[in-house]
Amino acid sequence: MLRPVVIFKPVTPQRMVLAFNLHLLGFGRGHWEALSDRQLLGPLGGFSGQVAVRAAGSCCQTGGLREMAGKKKGIQLQTTICNQNEWDEMLLTKGVVVIDVYQAWCGPCKAVVNLFRKLKNDFSEDDVLHFAVAEADSIETLQPFRNKCEPVFLFCVNGKIITIVRGANAPLLSKKVTELVQEEREILAGQKERPKVDELVFLEEKLSEESIEETVPEEEEVTYSVGIIKPDDVLEGRVEQIKQKIRNAGFGIAASEEKMLTEEQIREFYNKKREEPDFDDFVQFMMSGPCHILIITKKKATDTIPLWKELHEISESMPGEAEAEETDRLERTEESETISNICDVPDSLEDASRQLAFFFPNFDRKSTEQKFEKTLALIRPCVLRERRESIMKSIKDDGFEVAMQKEITLSEEQAREFYKEHENEDYFPALLEQMTSGPTLVLALTRQNAIAHWREMLGPKTIEEAKKKNPNSLRAKYAVDNLAINQLHGSSSLTDAQKELEFFFPQEHTLALIKPAAAKSHKDEIMQKVKDAGFTISKIKEEALTREMATQFYKDHEGKPFFEELVTCMTEGPSVVMVLTKENAVQEWRQLMGPTDPEVAKESYPESIRAQFAQNILSNAVHGSSNREHALESIEYVFGEIDID
Numbered sequence: 001m002l003r004p005v006v007i008f009k010p011v012t013p014q015r016m017v018l019a020f021n022l023h024l025l026g027f028g029r030g031h032w033e034a035l036s037d038r039q040l041l042g043p044l045g046g047f048s049g050q051v052a053v054r055a056a057g058s059c060c061q062t063g064g065l066r067e068m069a070g071k072k073k074g075i076q077l078q079t080t081i082c083n084q085n086e087w088d089e090m091l092l093t094k095g096v097v098v099i100d101v102y103q104a105w106c107g108p109c110k111a112v113v114n115l116f117r118k119l120k121n122d123f124s125e126d127d128v129l130h131f132a133v134a135e136a137d138s139i140e141t142l143q144p145f146r147n148k149c150e151p152v153f154l155f156c157v158n159g160k161i162i163t164i165v166r167g168a169n170a171p172l173l174s175k176k177v178t179e180l181v182q183e184e185r186e187i188l189a190g191q192k193e194r195p196k197v198d199e200l201v202f203l204e205e206k207l208s209e210e211s212i213e214e215t216v217p218e219e220e221e222v223t224y225s226v227g228i229i230k231p232d233d234v235l236e237g238r239v240e241q242i243k244q245k246i247r248n249a250g251f252g253i254a255a256s257e258e259k260m261l262t263e264e265q266i267r268e269f270y271n272k273k274r275e276e277p278d279f280d281d282f283v284q285f286m287m288s289g290p291c292h293i294l295i296i297t298k299k300k301a302t303d304t305i306p307l308w309k310e311l312h313e314i315s316e317s318m319p320g321e322a323e324a325e326e327t328d329r330l331e332r333t334e335e336s337e338t339i340s341n342i343c344d345v346p347d348s349l350e351d352a353s354r355q356l357a358f359f360f361p362n363f364d365r366k367s368t369e370q371k372f373e374k375t376l377a378l379i380r381p382c383v384l385r386e387r388r389e390s391i392m393k394s395i396k397d398d399g400f401e402v403a404m405q406k407e408i409t410l411s412e413e414q415a416r417e418f419y420k421e422h423e424n425e426d427y428f429p430a431l432l433e434q435m436t437s438g439p440t441l442v443l444a445l446t447r448q449n450a451i452a453h454w455r456e457m458l459g460p461k462t463i464e465e466a467k468k469k470n471p472n473s474l475r476a477k478y479a480v481d482n483l484a485i486n487q488l489h490g491s492s493s494l495t496d497a498q499k500e501l502e503f504f505f506p507q508e509h510t511l512a513l514i515k516p517a518a519a520k521s522h523k524d525e526i527m528q529k530v531k532d533a534g535f536t537i538s539k540i541k542e543e544a545l546t547r548e549m550a551t552q553f554y555k556d557h558e559g560k561p562f563f564e565e566l567v568t569c570m571t572e573g574p575s576v577v578m579v580l581t582k583e584n585a586v587q588e589w590r591q592l593m594g595p596t597d598p599e600v601a602k603e604s605y606p607e608s609i610r611a612q613f614a615q616n617i618l619s620n621a622v623h624g625s626s627n628r629e630h631a632l633e634s635i636e637y638v639f640g641e642i643d644i645d
């Protein structure tokens with residue numbers, strides 16, 4: 001897994017001294033209580049050899065949130081660790097302790113309790129397995145886990161936190177527990193030496209949601225091959241068509257470069273053909289003009305080389321001329337040319353690796369794999385009117401996701417601001433005129449290497465150059481007669497992309513509230529939806545609204561027949577109140593909430609929160625600010641003047 005979560009460091013002498021002192025002071029054995037339910041909790045004994053549990057109700061916090069599983073039976077499966085002292089005390093426990101680190105607003109993870117109970121039963125004879133819960137906010141050591149939506153399980157073995165599982169991943173939790181308990185058994189039975197394990201140190205930055213989202217998951221691992229597009233195809237302008245064909249066949253293109261190959265490079269790449277009679281002529285031909293060299297990628301799971309070999313066998317041809325709607329034509333084939341005539345590739349993985357190092361010595365696989373980027377794309381007014389569908393198809397076909405989009409007619413002031421770096425250019429007046437002439441489609445596009453890839457699809461900046469050098473590029477294909485301004489824009493660097501995305505999609509805050517009935521029954525599911533939709537939870541608290549607060553929220557409805565009932569419904573128990581942050585947060589949260597009436601929501605937007613979790617129109621699960629001004633007003637009302645940014 002590439003997810004960077006922790007670094008390792010040995011346990012510090014100070015920690016050991018602290019633990020030892022706590023033990024001397026009587027923390028540990030005296031402070032924890034053993035329970036007599038042997039089946040559930042193991043045999044009685046000294047602290048180091050017994051299940052460490054606290055009697056129900058001894059926790060420093062009370063209330064529904066902190067109800068432990070198993071309370072109904074009068075015993076707790078999981079010990080509650082309330083503060084740093086108790087955390088340090090827990091570290092004295094011998095054996096394996098599985099700690100559910102939770103947030104106050106969502107409580108301990110209920111989904112795993114049955115699994116833990118089963119594991120406890122399975123290993124009841126060993127007395128080496130213990131379970132605990134710890135609220136991230138009340139323990140300094142757990143500071144890096146604060147304000148996270150996902151449950152986190154830490155594994156403490158013999159006083160050291162040695163591993164971590166994120167999410168209520170039952171199979172993984174079960175596997176880890178089983179492995180660790182079995183190892184403990186062997187160690188206790190003298191069959192195995194205790195292995196030297198480093199303790200985990202939690203790093204807040206590395207645990208941030210962003211770093212997780214920006215990292216390519218393991219299953220996305222890719223393999224690489226080098227492809228060469230020959231000089232005649234380059235000279236006759238077929239490079240883009242060939243690349244498109246390669247992408248259509250399910251491959252990615254991580255890099256591409258036009259260059260004159262040296263004789264040595266050609267002989268090296270085509271080494272296998274060296275015995276063929278016309279090999280020298282072929283080498284001369286390859287040196288007759290620039291080639292286009294590609295790094296072709298394929299997800300590892302699908303095995304690059306065999307698939308690539310299959311491509312050699314597919315009898316297909318490329319279309320002749322470039323035309324505006326040629327994406328469709330690319331799909332049509334004339335049965336004459338094999339793909340191996342279009343683009344040459346090595347035969348084996350070993351060759352591919354060698355060629356990659358040979359042609360692209362500086363190519364950094366790791367950084368390429370991890371560059372999952374967002375870029376800004378503009379489709380300008382003239383072309384948007386005529387060719388919207390076809391451009392959107394090219395975007396989707398090339399593996400882009402549209403993360404955000406809006407149509408906007410720029411005012412002259414906005415256009416001047418956006419293009420201020422171009423204001424001394426000859427084309428500036430024409431650009432202003434074009435950008436203010438009607439709606440522009442603004443897109444935030446995501447995929448691996450989005451910035452470079454989108455620019456590559458766009459082609460050269462001027463229409464003249466695009467038509468000459470890359471007639472299949474989008475700027476050439478979608479040029480508008482008599483207009484010198486190209487019709488599509490893409491950010492040129494990561495910094496530009498961030499700046500431009502911020503210009504069109506500024507980060508916004510909204511006030512979101514989970515109403516009392518839903519907070520009671522569906523909090524976890526709703527929080528998961530918030531997280532899945534990519535919101536940052538900038539502030540959160542759980543509290544019962546006063547009538548005054550509820551009236552303030554819904555002041556626009558005062559006097560309506562349902563108003564009193566609405567206020568009652570809003571004050572009948574604790575709500576979860578949040579500041580959600582994202583580009584376009586107000587609108588996106590309202591979209592995720594769904595229509596006011598859950599019956600309508602079920603019809604028109606069944607995935608929405610209200611469709612899934614609302615009871616009725618009054619108790620309709622969630623509330624959200626209706627516009628930016630309301631959002632700022634309500635945020636200040638609930639959280640005071642806060643600096644969220």
Ligand SMILES: Nc1ncnc2c1ncn2[C@@H]1O[C@H](COP(=O)(O)OP(=O)(O)OP(=O)(O)O)[C@@H](O)[C@H]1O
Pocket residue numbers: 554557562566595596617618619620622623624625626
């Ligand atoms: N006709 C109605 N009958 C009963 N309750 C209603 C009715 N219309 C609105 N409500 C309640 O008043 C709340 C505020 O109404 P509004 O029209 O502002 O809906 P909304 O903007 O979708 O929801 P919210 O403001 O809660 O985010 C709704 O969430 C709903 O609970």
